Amino acid sequence: MAEKTPRKDIKKATNNALELQKIPTTIPGLDDVLHGGLPAGRTTLAIGGPGSGKSILGMQFLYHGAKNDEPGIFVVFEERAEAVRQNALTLGWDLAPLEKAGNLFLYEAHVDPQAVLSGNFTIKGLLTIMEGKVRSLGAKRIVIDAIDILLRLFDDPVRERSELYALHDWLNDHKMTAILTVKDAAGAVIATRYEFLDFMADCVIHFDHRVVDQVPTRRLRVTKYRGSGFFPNECPFIIGGGGVNVIPISGIEMRHKALGAKVSSGLPQLDNLLDGGFRRASSILISGTSGTGKTILANTFAVSACKHGEKVLYINFEESAEAMASCMLSAGIDLRSALQEGKLRIMTAMPESVGSEEHLINNLKAIDEFQPDHVIIDAVSSCKRMGTPRGAYDYIMLMTNACKEKGITTILTNQTEGFQEEHEISGVGISSNIDTVLFLRYIDIGGEVNRVLLVMKARGQKHSNQYREFHITDHGIDITDVYVGEGGVLTGVARQDQEAKEAVEFRRKQLEIEYKEHLITQKKAEMTADIARRHAELAASETEMKSLKLEASLIAGERDSRANMRTDDKVNTLRKTPAPKNKRQDASRKERTQ
Numbered sequence: 001m002a003e004k005t006p007r008k009d010i011k012k013a014t015n016n017a018l019e020l021q022k023i024p025t026t027i028p029g030l031d032d033v034l035h036g037g038l039p040a041g042r043t044t045l046a047i048g049g050p051g052s053g054k055s056i057l058g059m060q061f062l063y064h065g066a067k068n069d070e071p072g073i074f075v076v077f078e079e080r081a082e083a084v085r086q087n088a089l090t091l092g093w094d095l096a097p098l099e100k101a102g103n104l105f106l107y108e109a110h111v112d113p114q115a116v117l118s119g120n121f122t123i124k125g126l127l128t129i130m131e132g133k134v135r136s137l138g139a140k141r142i143v144i145d146a147i148d149i150l151l152r153l154f155d156d157p158v159r160e161r162s163e164l165y166a167l168h169d170w171l172n173d174h175k176m177t178a179i180l181t182v183k184d185a186a187g188a189v190i191a192t193r194y195e196f197l198d199f200m201a202d203c204v205i206h207f208d209h210r211v212v213d214q215v216p217t218r219r220l221r222v223t224k225y226r227g228s229g230f231f232p233n234e235c236p237f238i239i240g241g242g243g244v245n246v247i248p249i250s251g252i253e254m255r256h257k258a259l260g261a262k263v264s265s266g267l268p269q270l271d272n273l274l275d276g277g278f279r280r281a282s283s284i285l286i287s288g289t290s291g292t293g294k295t296i297l298a299n300t301f302a303v304s305a306c307k308h309g310e311k312v313l314y315i316n317f318e319e320s321a322e323a324m325a326s327c328m329l330s331a332g333i334d335l336r337s338a339l340q341e342g343k344l345r346i347m348t349a350m351p352e353s354v355g356s357e358e359h360l361i362n363n364l365k366a367i368d369e370f371q372p373d374h375v376i377i378d379a380v381s382s383c384k385r386m387g388t389p390r391g392a393y394d395y396i397m398l399m400t401n402a403c404k405e406k407g408i409t410t411i412l413t414n415q416t417e418g419f420q421e422e423h424e425i426s427g428v429g430i431s432s433n434i435d436t437v438l439f440l441r442y443i444d445i446g447g448e449v450n451r452v453l454l455v456m457k458a459r460g461q462k463h464s465n466q467y468r469e470f471h472i473t474d475h476g477i478d479i480t481d482v483y484v485g486e487g488g489v490l491t492g493v494a495r496q497d498q499e500a501k502e503a504v505e506f507r508r509k510q511l512e513i514e515y516k517e518h519l520i521t522q523k524k525a526e527m528t529a530d531i532a533r534r535h536a537e538l539a540a541s542e543t544e545m546k547s548l549k550l551e552a553s554l555i556a557g558e559r560d561s562r563a564n565m566r567t568d569d570k571v572n573t574l575r576k577t578p579a580p581k582n583k584r585q586d587a588s589r590k591e592r593t594q
Contacts, residue, residue, distance in 0.1 A: 020227040023141075023177050026064040027057065029246030033222060033231045039202050041140075041175035042226075043168060047184050047197075048207025053218060053239050054181040056091070057207075058143035059084070060243040061179060063093050065141050066103035072141035073105045073133055075126075077149040081106040091243050105133050109150070123150070123163040127170050134174060142171070143179045161196060168200055202226045208234075215387035217355035220246065236357030236394070245361050247398065257281060257407060259435065259460050263374075265297075266304030269479035273455050273464040278436060281407045282459070283400045285380075285430075287414045288440030292451055293472050294413040295324070296331050297438070298376050300476055301411060306338035310373040314346045315363055317382035321346035332475040345370055351382045356391035359383075360398055367406070375403050379413040380430075396430050435459040453479065 022037035031037050038044050038061070046054040062072035076084060084106055085095050098104040109126055133139065147164070171178045182197060184206075198204055204224040210217055218237050222230045237246040260280030264271055271277040278284055278301075286294045302312045316324060324346070325335045338344035347366055349359065367375065377399065383392035396412070403410045412434070437457040442449050453470050455463040470479040 022228070023065075025057075025061050027060055027244050027246060029235070029237070029248045030057075030244070032248040033220075033235055033246060034203070034225065035229050035231075038177060038179070039226070039228065040177055041172075042202040043171055043178045043180060043200070044203040044205065045197055045201035046179055046181045046205050046207065048181075048220075049184050049209055052207035052209040053220075053237070053244055054207055055145050056239055057205075057244050058145060058179045058181055059088060059093070060091075062104060062141055062143055063088070063095070063098070063243075066098040066101075069103060070141060071103045071105075071137040071139040072143070073107060073130065073137070073139050075107045075109050075130065075142065075144045077109050077146045079108075081108050091239075092241050093243070102137055105137060105139070107133065123166055127167065131170075131174070134176070140175065140177055142176050143181070145181050146183065147180045148182045164197070164200070198224065203228075212387045212391075213352075215352050215355055215385075217357065217387050217391065236355070236360075236391075238355075238358040238361050240358070240361065247357050247360060247394075257404070260407065262461075263409060264304055264308075266300035266302075267297075267477060267479060269468075270453075273453075273468065273479075274436070274458055275462040278409060279460060280409050281404055282435035283404065283410045283412065283433070284436040284438070285412045285414060285434040286438045286440065287416055289416050289442065292440035292442065293470070293477060294415070294440060295378055296328070296333065296472060296477060297440075298378060298411050298413055299324075299328050299333050299335065302344060302374070302376060303333055303335065303338060305374055306341070306343035310343070311370065312338070312344050312374045312376065313366060313370055313372040314344065314376045314378070316346060316348045316378050317351050318379055320348050330474065331472055331477075345372070351385035352387075354386075356383065356386040356388075356395040359386060360395050363399060364402055367402070367408070372408060374409040374411065375399075376411045377413070379415050381415045393430065397433065400430075400433070 021040040022034070023040045024031050024037040025034070046057060048054050059074060062074055065072050074084065079087075088095050095104055095106070099106065107129070130142070134142075144167075147167075150163075180197070180201070201224070203222070203226070206221050206223055208219045208221075210219070218239070219234045220237055221234045222232065231248055235246055235248050237244055239245075259282050262271075262274075262276040262278065263280050264277045265274065286297055288294050298314075302314060305312050319327075321339075325339070328335055335344060339346070345366070347363070349362075351359070377396070380392070380396050383395055386392055386395060400410050400412075434457070436455070436459065439454045439456045441452055441454075443452050451470055451472070452467040454467050455465070457463075468479050468481075470477055
């Protein structure tokens with residue numbers, strides 16, 4: 001029957017459903033996988049082979065709880081308490097102060113096999129001791145390590161189940177948040193003899209320590225969680241300083257920020273092709289065959305960033321820091337000052353030395369410690385040696401995503417196979433998730449090999465779509481201007497031949513132009529002289545015209561003067577002559593006058 005009132009280890013959710021109470025493990029990544037932590041007041045079963053990390057997870061859960069004044073009990077059947085303390089110190093956990101403060105108790109539950117065989121042994125004595133410690137400490141956490149050791153002593157399946165159910169009931173009655181660890185020596189889910197443990201526990205976590213292509217790797221998977229959701233996929237984890245560190249791949253969300261402002265690539269010519277440079281917080285892939293200049297291009301960016309006061313973490317899977325710094329000198333790139341100033345840090349490791357998850361954790365810790373502005377991984381093609389192609393893919397995807405969330409620019413180099421054609425840009429299937437792709441390749445023309453560069457992709461920015469020839473010189477990379485001939489882009493000797501032909505043709509055209517310009521200048525001079533002569537003739541004509549007009553004017557003036565003089569004489573004559581007696585006389589006088 002359903003309970004009328006909710007249990008204390010269950011709380012009411014906001015959507016009127018009952019939500020299971022959980023206790024965070026504080027183990028990095030594990031609480032994400034468990035959607036919050038282990039079920040409070042219930043039993044969790046940890047199953048795995050030897051060395052898979054079960055006991056460490058249990059002690060880590062108790063250690064963090066004890067440090068937060070949440071007392072716990074560690075029951076061990078296989079080891080001595082002192083060995084447990086020493087093992088914990090190798091992980092950075094000092095248990096003695098916690099034991100002294102009453103926040104942690106290590107109980108050596110060694111059972112005499114003779115007592116078991118005689119039939120006098122039951123688990124009640126063990127429970128009585130544990131109950132006394134629970135009360136004295138006020139403990140709510142308990143880890144029973146290697147419970148299968150106790151079960152095997154009975155050599156009777158009926159007694160095993162009876163005793164185990166008695167333990168389970170005791171844990172439930174005392175509302176203990178418990179972890180039981182069980183070996184899975186066969187490598188299967190669990191031996192058939194103890195399969196009922198899966199059904200008894202509220203949460204079941206399977207641990208696996210496998211070797212793939214000679215590379216060890218650890219995985220865990222939650223197969224059961226009553227009353228709660230969880231990530232069902234396998235998740236890689238490592239055991240190192242600080243204990244277990246889980247990488248919840250299936251729970252990764254895209255929480256990174258938008259791409260930032262432009263940052264120089266270190267090459268003005270490349271910045272022009274990218275409309276100003278790379279975008280901050282973006283992922284840049286430099287892909288090409290061996291010797292095309294990928295590492296030189298990456299280090300050019302690193303030196304430029306360091307000169308601007310920014311920090312760069314360089315993760316190199318192909319050569320040592322000393323070897324890389326020495327080789328870069330031949331290209332005019334000096335990393336020594338950036339290393340000495342602490343602006344550049346180089347991490348090196350053989351890819352096959354550990355699994356991809358351990359590389360990832362180590363690199364993320366270095367990022368948290370160094371706080372770089374940019375991260376360079378050289379080369380992602382080497383990551384396939386970390387174990388499996390999926391492991392390499394997970395490593396790169398998680399690294400780029402973590403960097404984007406922190407606003408860190410990531411540059412990845414990848415060595416492709418083949419000489420001219422490129423079938424897979426990244427080599428591990430991540431090219432579609434990269435923001436900017438630079439493709440370097442060789443071109444074989446006219447019996448020589450030349451290097452060219454192409455910006456294949458630049459998310460969120462304009463970029464050139466042309467191949468550009470470049471040279472590796474003693475002062476770095478020199479990108480030439482694009483040169484297109486009749487058959488396309490020309491490089492090397494073909495370009496030099498075409499440039500020579502065009503230079504000759506250009507000089508011939510220049511000479512022809514100079515000759516034409518001389519003829520034009522001569523004709524202009526002749527035309528100017530002719531215009532001057534005609535202007536002179538015109539001026540002479542105008543002067544002659546003015547003289548004629550003046551002469552005509554004078555003649556006209558003299559005529560008018562004479563006319564006026566005659567008029568005056570007539571007037572005077574008329575005044576002296578008497579008036580005619582008749583009209584005939586008057587007319588006769590006029591005729592005489594005229």
